[in-house]
Amino acid sequence: MQKLLLHPKPYDDETLTGYLLRLSLKNICNPKYIFSRLNYFSGKRINNYFIDIAELDPHDLLIISELTNNNLERILDLIIKQNSMSNQSCLFNEKVIPLFAVCTRKAKVCPICLSENEYHRKIWCLVTVTACPHHKVMLIDSCEVCYERLSWAKGNIFRCSCGHMHKKTKGVGAVKECLKISEIMFRKLGILESNSDNHFNEPFSCVDINCLICILTLLLRQLYKVRDSRSFAGINFSLREYADLQSQVLEIIESWPKGYHSFLDNIRSNQKYYDTEGNKAQIYRDFGEFYVSIFSDKNNTYEILKLEFIEYIKKHIDEYSSASLFRILNKNEITFLGLVDAAKYLSIGTDKLTRLIENNVIIGFVPKEKNMKYTYVYKTSIDSYINNIRENEYLSYNEAQDYLGIMLGLDDMVNHKLLVFHFEDHDYSKTRFISKVEIDNLMFMINGKVVIKEDYEIEKIPFAKVIDSGRALKGPNDYI
Numbered sequence: 001m002q003k004l005l006l007h008p009k010p011y012d013d014e015t016l017t018g019y020l021l022r023l024s025l026k027n028i029c030n031p032k033y034i035f036s037r038l039n040y041f042s043g044k045r046i047n048n049y050f051i052d053i054a055e056l057d058p059h060d061l062l063i064i065s066e067l068t069n070n071n072l073e074r075i076l077d078l079i080i081k082q083n084s085m086s087n088q089s090c091l092f093n094e095k096v097i098p099l100f101a102v103c104t105r106k107a108k109v110c111p112i113c114l115s116e117n118e119y120h121r122k123i124w125c126l127v128t129v130t131a132c133p134h135h136k137v138m139l140i141d142s143c144e145v146c147y148e149r150l151s152w153a154k155g156n157i158f159r160c161s162c163g164h165m166h167k168k169t170k171g172v173g174a175v176k177e178c179l180k181i182s183e184i185m186f187r188k189l190g191i192l193e194s195n196s197d198n199h200f201n202e203p204f205s206c207v208d209i210n211c212l213i214c215i216l217t218l219l220l221r222q223l224y225k226v227r228d229s230r231s232f233a234g235i236n237f238s239l240r241e242y243a244d245l246q247s248q249v250l251e252i253i254e255s256w257p258k259g260y261h262s263f264l265d266n267i268r269s270n271q272k273y274y275d276t277e278g279n280k281a282q283i284y285r286d287f288g289e290f291y292v293s294i295f296s297d298k299n300n301t302y303e304i305l306k307l308e309f310i311e312y313i314k315k316h317i318d319e320y321s322s323a324s325l326f327r328i329l330n331k332n333e334i335t336f337l338g339l340v341d342a343a344k345y346l347s348i349g350t351d352k353l354t355r356l357i358e359n360n361v362i363i364g365f366v367p368k369e370k371n372m373k374y375t376y377v378y379k380t381s382i383d384s385y386i387n388n389i390r391e392n393e394y395l396s397y398n399e400a401q402d403y404l405g406i407m408l409g410l411d412d413m414v415n416h417k418l419l420v421f422h423f424e425d426h427d428y429s430k431t432r433f434i435s436k437v438e439i440d441n442l443m444f445m446i447n448g449k450v451v452i453k454e455d456y457e458i459e460k461i462p463f464a465k466v467i468d469s470g471r472a473l474k475g476p477n478d479y480i
Contacts, residue, residue: 004029007069011119013191016064016078017050018120021155023068031155037063050104050152052080052125053090080122089210092126093189096210100217100229101127107150107157108139108239114167120157123191127233128213130175130243131182133192137171138178141239144169149238177247181216185209203304204253214301219249222267222290257308264312283313283320283328295328310335317376318365339375342382353377361385394422394433403439410434418442 006026010019024031035046038060056064056079065072080102083089089096103125110132113121123129124139131138142149143160150157150166159165174182184200186192188209199205204212217229223245226232232242252259268286284291294302294309313320313328314335342364343350357364357377362385364377395403400410413419419442421432 004067010068010070010074010078011117012077013122014078014119015122015125016052016075017152018157019068019078020064021049021157022119025158034067037067048105048153049155052078053082053099053102053104055082080125092122093191095189095208097126098210098214098217098229100233101213103127103233105152106141106233106237107152108141109150109157109166110135110137110139110171111166111169112137112171114158118158118167123186123189126185126213127242128216129182129185130178130239130246132174133179133183133186135171136174136179138174138243139239140166140169175243175247177250178243181246181250184212188212200253201256203256207304211301215305216246216249218290218293218302218305219252219263220245222263223248227289257311260305260308261312264309335379336376337379337382339377342377345382346386356385393436395436395439397432397434400434400439403436413442
């Protein structure tokens with residue numbers, strides 16, 4: 001095998017493909033001279049030079065090591081390694097990122113970085129990186145002279161086919177939204193120090209880079225109406241188009257949750273499904289693939305989107321009638337209960353619960369139209385009601401007598417205004433209830449005023465007299 005004369009050393013943050021293309025440029029040879037020697041391209045046409053995420057066999061690694069005059073470990077350091085835990089992700093600076101986030105066909109570079117040191121930085125392969133935080137300029141993905149796209153298929157990342165050197169391209173100031181997202185990507189990968197003012201607000205500030213890329217891409221897909229996340233890494237999707245969408249996504253995140261709710265409003269208004277019979281909407285019909293994506297996720301990648309989606313549905317719950325509605329709303333914790341479940345939770349009848357809802361004692365919804373099928377109750381409102389009952393416990397007529405353990409003329413007590421029957425304040429029905437606190441206060445008063453004489457001769461006082469004097473205990477013979 002013919003040796004190459006020049007062997008430039010690879011940089012720590014350089015892509016393997018970029019290094020091999022730089023090697024061919026320095027030796028003034030066609031890149032195919034190097035790449036055609038690899039088993040990876042054996043028997044097939046070389047239509048894409050990018051091999052950084054390819055599964056290269058030991059023979060290919062050895063060939064690259066000998067051609068470049070580098071040891072095998074150095075070559076392995078340049079490769080974007082596959083994640084052994086998932087074939088849908090890879091390791092980028094030891095951080096897990098989704099494979100669809102790696103640009104395997106189109107390429108982009110910072111012209112100022114190239115003018116300072118002409119090699120392809122690995123971070124530029126991330127589809128979400130569109131600007132250079134070091135020089136505050138946008139990356140370029142086409143020749144400024146002939147407008148030919150940069151691609152790994154042509155291998156024109158340093159010099160265009162028209163002869164123009166991309167390091168001579170004048171940098172264009174970065175769009176602030178793109179710069180912010182790119183800076184965050186740099187910091188999360190440890191390439192940039194975390195002392196910048198550019199950061200996401202809660203709840204996105206602590207999200208790992210894998211989840212962040214997935215969330216950004218899902219929002220981008222919905223805005224651009226594409227089904228495949230890999231579309232944004234494709235050659236036909238320009239950097240300018242992607243940058244425009246990034247600005248819209250950042251607006252959603254920066255104004256969270258209001259911006260996200262507006263985003264969901266737009267999804268609903270753009271759906272083609274309309275119910276001509278006036279029935280309530282179905283969640284899938286309103287949100288389609290976006291709804292499926294966030295709720296079919298088993299790795300909690302879209303947990304932030306999912307939780308706020310639930311909050312959005314809560315605000316619009318009256319508009320939906322779906323068998324899966326409660327399942328969605330109670331995805332992470334029990335938030336809503338149906339009428340029967342709520343009644344069981346309270347240990348009361350459904351009629352009484354309905355009265356409490358209608359009189360705004362418990363927050364819920366009771367349908368008044370035939371096409372509205374579901375009664376639901378906020379669990380927090382039920383818990384609040386229970387706590388209130390515990391603090392201000394009411395007893396039924398019979399429960400009050402059992403509580404005292406003696407015969408008690410409750411009607412007489414109420415007639416003489418020593419106790420009060422509570423109707424609408426508690427039950428909104430004709431059932432008579434008595435406050436346990438009021439009974440306790442009455443008993444305290446009685447215990448402090450009724451005295452048994454030391455000679456154990458009990459003075460008998462007519463019940464009416466006791467009532468008039470405000471000391472009342474009614475016995476079997478109406479005497480105390």
